[in-house]
Amino acid sequence: MIKKILNRFIKSNKASQLKEGNVKFFIKAKGFGFITVKDSEKEIFVHSTNLIDTIKENDHVKFDIEQGEKGLIAVKVSLV
Template sequence: MSEKQAGTVKWFDSRKGYGFITLEDGSKDIFVHYSAIEGDDDDFKTLYDGEKVEFEVVEGDKGLQADHVTVTEKNLQRRRGYRDRGGYF
């Protein structure tokens, strides 16, 4: 088991179930699949751009990927339905 890393969600497509996390030091972007997000198996698992997360980095089939991802700081603006172009939906 690798040690926990900190990072920020760069982007996550909840329809496709994957995205990327930027390491805290900005050195790399790490692939993340929805199945790596910690939580109740019955809950819809997603991440929001800009959320702070902790995770382990593991070697996947196509390179480095995040595992055991937990959100440490939520992006409340995105969770409320704020649009990048302004306004709420």
């Protein structure tokens, strides 16, 4: 039992691998935009509450990806 709990804890606390990409657009007044993931066509939603740095269109950024209520979201977004 303790081993199962410990394994779950280890899996949930593994360091996530940061992704990189470019800001497709960011509407500052509305506080959201999208990031195109490097080497992919995938676009990830980003909200202003998940920014470390101020971003604008075409900025090169690094970020983590989490599952949000409506899909994937970029978090801990910072400039490269």
